[in-house]
Amino acid sequence: MKPAPFEYHAPSSASHALELLARHGADARILAGGQSLVPLLNFRLSAPAVIVDLNRTADLAYIKEEGGSLRIGAMTRQRAIEFSALVRSRLPLLAEATRWVGHLPTRTRGTIGGSLAHSDPAAEYPAVVAALDGEIAIRNSGGERVVRAADFFVGFMSTALRPGEMLTEVRLTPPPPDSGWAFEEFSRRRGDFAIVGIAAVVAMERNRCRMARLAVCGAAPCAMRLRGAEEILEAGRIEERSVHNAATRAAELVDPPSDLHASSDYRRHLTRVLTRRALNRALARACRPEAVDA
């Protein structure tokens, strides 16, 4: 099918886009990379009166380091993130997860801001931003507010964004240098949305885990931290048993839906298996020989 008619605007800056959003209110939809919205338009599952296309904005695509954190503009393409030397060295978890986001031709257009604002329950980026405890900058024509990832994803395909607001920037603080990280995912075909995905970050001090962060996608209405499993890791010495217990706990913390892709039980099983795999890889990366307790 083809999209229903809409009024089209392609502003050249973020502030011009915000004026248009203020003028059109709830009638307007923001078009970022279009890899989720355009299929919805083609099927007429979405038929907005006004499209505000951000692809001509000059000031929303960048990756820069500022005050110890990486700031990534909302219109930064997934492909740019995939090949960014700065992301690879400072946020390797984000680089690793990007390989799981669609395919190279969809990453050419797809953006980090679009993925976060769309908040598909199975999308990889929301889980990564949750695991990195990221901050999301949101603007409207009146000003800016900053929301933590944990407060941004609020339910099934819904976020803290309000009409007239636009996600403009993601701020991610790289984990400390003694950390390990891993992204694990299972999907039936490469490039499909995850059936379940797990993002893990662990910071080690000798054989103790100083900080553990685990986030899941595909097993909850939106990306979700698995705090109960993190606490098991932070409670004592790290050994096979604690990884096993954390993975078991992770599976208890989710209440996944059944659909044609996978049953609820299978998703819970995957949550346990992928948490264990992600933790084992993250711990191996954190425990380089010189960091292991002598």
Add this chain to the structure above:
Amino acid sequence: MPEPQRIRLTVNGQPHEGSAEPRRLLVDFLREDLALTGTHVGCEHGICGACTILFNGEAVRSCLMLAVQADGAELMTVEGLARGGELHILQLAFREHHALQCGFCTPGMLMAAYDFLRVNPRPTEDEVREALSAVLCRCTGYQGIVRAVMAAARRMSAADE
């Protein structure tokens, strides 16, 4: 009804001009307005990859873009692969390795492979399989396509040296 907008763009090195309503998909503009029917329309929701083209040098799904978004852009479609009547190395490899059956996915396979081999000129077979997962072949003739892309990669990198 929104007014048609003027679109000026370059396709396969040739300047083109047309006009389209904002809702017109880029793939329909290419096929119906510019009569470049080499690019195929399959699923119209970004899954099958038959409509893959290069947009400013990088592969995209042309069913997930609006024609107005291509104003000022440089595109390359499957028609731009052959030069002066000579098939591109990828096309020759597809012919040699029986990488087409019905041919419907072929334009998308070729353009996705073209972009992929520029990003990764010496891929492993696993990497080729991962890259080709971006395009669906409903004849399921994947083995020949993988062999063709591997052969083209070897020949293209040999030609570079």
